[in-house]
Amino acid sequence: MKLGREISGDGRFVRQPNRFTNRIEPDSPYPPGPGRYHLYASYACPWAQRSLIVRQLLGLEDIIGLTVVDPIRDDKGWRFTLSPGDRDPVTGASYLSELYHATDPEYFGRYTVPCIWDTQTERLVTNDYPQLTITLETAFAPWHAAGSPDLYPSRLRRDIDAMNDWLYGGINNAVYEAGFSRNQQKYEDAVTRVFTTLDRLEERLTTHRFLHGDQLTDSDVRLYTTLARFDPVYYSHFKCSIRRLTDYPALWAYARDLYQRPAFHNTTDFDQIKRHYFITQTNVNPSQVVPVGPALDWDAPHGRG
Numbered sequence: 208m209k210l211g212r213e214i215s216g217d218g219r220f221v222r223q224p225n226r227f228t229n230r231i232e233p234d235s236p237y238p239p240g241p242g243r244y245h246l247y248a249s250y251a252c253p254w255a256q257r258s259l260i261v262r263q264l265l266g267l268e269d270i271i272g273l274t275v276v277d278p279i280r281d282d283k284g285w286r287f288t289l290s291p292g293d294r295d296p297v298t299g300a301s302y303l304s305e306l307y308h309a310t311d312p313e314y315f316g317r318y319t320v321p322c323i324w325d326t327q328t329e330r331l332v333t334n335d336y337p338q339l340t341i342t343l344e345t346a347f348a349p350w351h352a353a354g355s356p357d358l359y360p361s362r363l364r365r366d367i368d369a370m371n372d373w374l375y376g377g378i379n380n381a382v383y384e385a386g387f388s389r390n391q392q393k394y395e396d397a398v399t400r401v402f403t404t405l406d407r408l409e410e411r412l413t414t415h416r417f418l419h420g421d422q423l424t425d426s427d428v429r430l431y432t433t434l435a436r437f438d439p440v441y442y443s444h445f446k447c448s449i450r451r452l453t454d455y456p457a458l459w460a461y462a463r464d465l466y467q468r469p470a471f472h473n474t475t476d477f478d479q480i481k482r483h484y485f486i487t488q489t490n491v492n493p494s495q496v497v498p499v500g501p502a503l504d505w506d507a508p509h510g511r512g
């Protein structure tokens with residue numbers, strides 16, 4: 208993978224900015240509505256799985272289309288080899304990069320999931336993954352299924368935003384900083400931050416069912432996609448190996464509590480996750496050998512009510 212531009216002079220991984228940041232919102236060039244927008248995602252990717260979970264939790268499957276990319280990227284990036292004829296049924300493209308170049312012929316960064324395509328203008332609207340779940344939770348509210356959870360309730364928005372920022376720096380992106388670091392000290396800084404964050408989360412989830420109390424929110428979705436990958440991938444591949452998720456009783460039970468809900472379970476594919484990281488990230492795993500374990504019982508009773 209092409210990380211060259213994202214490794215700073217001191218060996219630190221600094222993630223590229225999101226290139227497409229238009230918003231789907233009422234009274235804008237991209238108003239929300241059924242059938243117009245199409246999501247491109249990978250089951251392997253934690254940033255993309257957030258949108259997959261939220262789309263299912265809110266019952267938006269018939270409102271926003273979906274194409275899932277092959278978990279294994281080649282040197283031209285994400286491929287549509289899971290779709291009939293190896294082509295995206297919506298655009299006819301073979302590679303996700305074709306959508307990026309159709310939107311901006313000068314685009315030179317990595318071609319990332321998740322992203323949203325507008326079938327009317329035939330352009331990418333956004334690959335701004337932190338905003339994407341919020342958009343599904345707010346702009347698409349008129350199309351949420353009856354009885355679906357309010358993942359971004361007005362009274363908690365400030366707390367959710369603050370928690371999400373803290374999760375990003377402390378764990379969601381910190382595992383990547385540890386894994387992609389080319390400098391011992393920067394790696395140690397990142398890995399220490401990961402485990403300080405997990406220790407604090409363990410304390411919080413010992414007394415709270417979810418991050419913000421009794422109600423499942425957007426923050427839980429963001430934490431879950433990192434926890435699901437922790438023992439199978441980040442522990443070994445990204446060298447986040449001080450402790451395992453399963454060494455934290457409250458966090459491990461919390462992760463199972465979420466996993467056992469259909470929207471989380473249906474979008475968690477451990478095989479695709481492991482094959483993606485271990486085969487595609489040859490900068491970290493040149494042999495491309497995929498580990499067999501770990502054997503984890505995600506279906507064990509969580510005991511959290």
Ligand SMILES: N[C@@H](CCC(=O)N[C@@H](CS)C(=O)NCC(=O)O)C(=O)O
Pocket residue numbers: 208209222223224225251252253254255284317318319320321334336
């Ligand atoms: N959009 C963000 C985050 C999303 C992201 O990194 N997605 C990964 C998969 S987890 C991706 O699509 N990577 C493509 C690549 O590295 O070529 C970014 O630009 O870093």
